[in-house]
Amino acid sequence: MQDIQTRTSTGIAAMPSAISLLLLLFAVASFTGCGGAKGGSSSSTGTGSTYDMGTLTAMNDSFQYTLTNNVSGMVLGISGQNQTAGTDVVQEANSTITADIDWHFIPMNSNQYNVENMLTHQLMGVSSSSTSAGAQVLQWSDNGTSDHLWEFYLLSDGNYLIKNVNSGLFLKDAGSGLTTAATIDQGERAASGPGCTCQEWTVTSTGNSPYPMPDTVTVEYDTASGDSQAIGIHDPSMLKVGSTYYLFSTHSLIHAHMSTDESTFADDGTALPSLPTWTNQYTGSSGDLWAPDASAHNGAYWLYYAASTSGSQNSAIGLGISSSGVPGTYVDSGAPVYTSGDCPGSNAIDPTSVVDTSGNAWMAFGSYWDGIQIVPVNNQTGVPTGTACTQLAYHPSGTGLEGSYIYPHNGYFYLFASVDACCDGASSTYRIIVGRSTSVKGPYVDRGGVSLLDGGGTILLSAHSNIDGPGGESVMTDTDGPLLVYHYYDGNNNGYPTLGLNLLGWTADGWPYVE
Numbered sequence: 001m002q003d004i005q006t007r008t009s010t011g012i013a014a015m016p017s018a019i020s021l022l023l024l025l026f027a028v029a030s031f032t033g034c035g036g037a038k039g040g041s042s043s044s045t046g047t048g049s050t051y052d053m054g055t056l057t058a059m060n061d062s063f064q065y066t067l068t069n070n071v072s073g074m075v076l077g078i079s080g081q082n083q084t085a086g087t088d089v090v091q092e093a094n095s096t097i098t099a100d101i102d103w104h105f106i107p108m109n110s111n112q113y114n115v116e117n118m119l120t121h122q123l124m125g126v127s128s129s130s131t132s133a134g135a136q137v138l139q140w141s142d143n144g145t146s147d148h149l150w151e152f153y154l155l156s157d158g159n160y161l162i163k164n165v166n167s168g169l170f171l172k173d174a175g176s177g178l179t180t181a182a183t184i185d186q187g188e189r190a191a192s193g194p195g196c197t198c199q200e201w202t203v204t205s206t207g208n209s210p211y212p213m214p215d216t217v218t219v220e221y222d223t224a225s226g227d228s229q230a231i232g233i234h235d236p237s238m239l240k241v242g243s244t245y246y247l248f249s250t251h252s253l254i255h256a257h258m259s260t261d262e263s264t265f266a267d268d269g270t271a272l273p274s275l276p277t278w279t280n281q282y283t284g285s286s287g288d289l290w291a292p293d294a295s296a297h298n299g300a301y302w303l304y305y306a307a308s309t310s311g312s313q314n315s316a317i318g319l320g321i322s323s324s325g326v327p328g329t330y331v332d333s334g335a336p337v338y339t340s341g342d343c344p345g346s347n348a349i350d351p352t353s354v355v356d357t358s359g360n361a362w363m364a365f366g367s368y369w370d371g372i373q374i375v376p377v378n379n380q381t382g383v384p385t386g387t388a389c390t391q392l393a394y395h396p397s398g399t400g401l402e403g404s405y406i407y408p409h410n411g412y413f414y415l416f417a418s419v420d421a422c423c424d425g426a427s428s429t430y431r432i433i434v435g436r437s438t439s440v441k442g443p444y445v446d447r448g449g450v451s452l453l454d455g456g457g458t459i460l461l462s463a464h465s466n467i468d469g470p471g472g473e474s475v476m477t478d479t480d481g482p483l484l485v486y487h488y489y490d491g492n493n494n495g496y497p498t499l500g501l502n503l504l505g506w507t508a509d510g511w512p513y514v515e
Helices: 018-033 275-284
Strands: 066-067 075-078 089-092 103-107 113-117 123-126 137-140 150-154 162-163 171-172 183-189 201-205 236-239 244-249 256-260 265-272 287-299 302-309 313-321 353-354 361-367 369-376 390-393 401-409 412-419 431-437 458-461 465-476 481-490 496-507 512-513
Touching: 018 103, 089 183, 113 150, 137 183, 162 201, 162 256, 236 287, 244 265, 244 287, 244 369, 275 302, 287 353, 302 361, 313 401, 353 401, 361 401, 361 465, 369 401, 369 431, 390 401, 390 412, 458 481, 458 512, 465 496
Parallel strands: 401 465, 431 465
Antiparallel strands: 066 075, 066 201, 075 089, 103 113, 113 123, 123 137, 150 162, 162 171, 171 183, 236 244, 244 256, 256 265, 287 302, 302 313, 353 361, 361 369, 369 390, 401 412, 412 431, 431 458, 465 481, 481 496, 496 512
16 A cells, blocks of 8 residues: 555535635624634634535545645644554645545445545544543544544535534634644534634545455356355355365355356355254254355365354354365364354354464454454364363454454464444445454554454455445465455445455555555
8 A cells, every 4th residue: 555645636625715705704703703612712714614514415435535624724644644543633734645644434324434544544533532622633443432433514615514423523623723733623613603614624535546446256146056146245265276266155055156267256056065954053944154264274175154143142163174175075064163152252153264383273253242262273173172262352342343364474463354334235334454463362453553352453445436345354365465355235236245356465564455
């Protein structure tokens, strides 16, 4: 991901006000001031002062944007272009070209948005989630707290008020400061008369997408074999055997597809030849199996999967083993290899396999309730060697955290996970986060220095354009590098669950980004 980006002003720009209006506003401001009593007084210098509170407006997530204060003419950025969580949001000269001044609006439904910084991939929030006027605006990990939610109100002059949902206060340049030393905080809006223009922002598109689009793929379906096109792709895992790619995904006996070009995936039936009867007590006899993880081990191929009922901790993990990796040849364990009862408080879903630097195999799993866990497994059988589990990641806010995948790279183990709400088509707010550790058992921290046990996680991929709710990820090493394999809901196709493929690149300090 580049820190320097070329910009084009193709977005929204503030319209110049008439001189008569400026004179009128100056006269009113001279007697009334601007800003609420709790927010302090400010000069009303600048153009675009309005008498209205604006109209709640939907924002476009297809592009990156700059946010320019109406008084100072300066743009929002991150102090010192610093990656550390808790770094202040500041204003910078509008000639700045570093990527910290670029922002992405992640839709959270009901015209509310997370505002993602495109240098640090953290979210704009308020210090300590404060509801007080004057509280500093800063960046923090995507931990699901409500101070990360913002609303945009379009004013009659074309500028915006940006309201924090948690506090009900508005983003502002404190004291209408004209320099980089000005504090960016939140304040009340005047109850009558012209509001302070220090709370007005011009939103301008850079013309650049927040993320590269996924590869164009075709996934074929054969309804005669029981594969329903309406199901689509969820929680994909891809295995390469020789020159053939095998794609496994959620539902039925684990859906399977095959490709020789990583572009067109033909229906290949199911991974398991028959339904393991033991799964019925966990699925309500639906036969619906979830979240496969396919991997190669010592000449054999393991296929972990979950048997569960939605919204419960009635869950267990199964394991199929094949000598060829070909769908339909996996022999099931005949019983669960791990259950939620083995790790009290956990949810035994979304399993994934990883091998540490000593050659020992592990299985990570889990979601909501008690976060992501890991257990050691037998190197030959893939079965956990005990029930003792170690917690790797947790979201104290109670927001979704699931679908983990651990990928070793250059001395680190990278823990990828999906956060927020899955499985609601184009309304899904899923996104993919990442942290890393030098040990497979953690502790894992994100790029901003926040532990994944404390809600940390640097955003790797979030909704953009028609790519809604990306998540359910895994990573496969291919000849051209690590490949991020995930699902998303296609906003151009009624939210249809679709396969996403993107190569991963690495920053100079060793963090992955989507290519």
